[in-house]
Amino acid sequence: MKNTILLVEDEEGLASYVAKELTFEDFDVLTATDGAAAWKIYQQKKDRLLLVLLDWMLPKMDGMEVLRRVRKHDELPVIMMTARDYLGDKVTGLDNGADDYITKPFEIEELLARIRVIQRRTAHQSGLDQTYHLGDLTLVTKTRQVDRAGDTIQLTQREYDLLLFLMQHPGQVFTRDELLDNVWGVDFLGQQNVVDVYIGYLRNKIDVAAAPHLFHTVRGVGYSLKEDEVHEH
Template identity: 35%
Template sequence: MSLCATILVIDDEPQIRKFLRISLVSQGYTVLEAATGAEGLSMAALQQPDVLVLDLGLPDMDGQQVLREFREWSNVPVLVLSVRASEAQKVQALDSGANDYVTKPFGIQEFLARIRALLRQAPQGEARETAVQVGPLTVDLAYRRVLLEDVEVALTRKEYAVLAQLARHPGRVITQQQLLKDIWGPTHVENSHYLRIVIGHLRQKLADDPTHPRFIATEAGVGYRLLEA
């Protein structure tokens, strides 16, 4: 990967973004900036950067959530840059798909070396599928949109998160415990009623009859799967 690579920085602190922009541009990189998680996800989908630098303390959504949503449709390397220094935060970020983790304050030379290392392992040429089609249903993972017969369906965050997780693995059963852990967190793996409520709302909005499903099938006692077209 050459030095003309594009780096997307998602951080709500203008001074940090400015410092990183000056440092990265001086090394020949193109730099994109976003101050919120939603803006960053949209920019990532549109601009397709080579590396994403992500702060965890964002004003609109937690950076851990940004990371999980980004990983739904992209395998671009992610470097987390955060003041959160606890082992638990680092483990959570790495388990959610981060490639590296740097705590603030940080040395710029080490940061640049880590960027170079991530660029060496950046995916080449093969783009991940960002939209899943099941008959008249489209789940656009990049733009977080769900269309039914070309009409956008309004979903809550949890409803979208469950449907997106199923869409990432069409035809495969995702267990209740896995969905609860990924979307509600590891302390909620026994709260299956949360998931049943969300699945019920999804079926209502998608006009999906559970007795003769077109989209979401229940595997009794195990979990759910998105039917393949």
């Protein structure tokens, strides 16, 4: 299993502390102190990486630009580290493909919990090789390709995870807490409304006007994904 983390942080004390703690937890750690160096390491080592811990404010190339470049190539998990505690910044990070964010200062236990969620998800996905159908929506786990009515839909890592879980349980209604536990992980320490945000993202990409809507809100309960027929190869 991939066990290398790319840590991108220009604050030397914090970078040293986090790297030491991650090493203690048996991760291999690659470090970069600016965005340009991070991008170079990513290009050279991406096949080894489990995830990237990426600071927002960096010299030479900011974290958001690094994230955008990574997302043009693959869906490698990225956790943004930021001193900004403004909701708009967090939404910007998520919109650009970040899987999670953690606000500095943070406890190392919280960071480790978020990393464990990604580890579990990666291990689970590596063992899957299936195709799911829901009406004209298709998801292929081996290639991570999602199509609707023949059109390929680009999803972020978290959007894909949420859609996969719902397609694995067609017609079932899940509460926000159940979706958080199953998709984000029981260690997730963020806000519950992140589920609403991601259901909204998926609706905007998948529930196009000309086709039947697949995402359904059950008032007072949660969400379900359903149509007439679902089957699995």
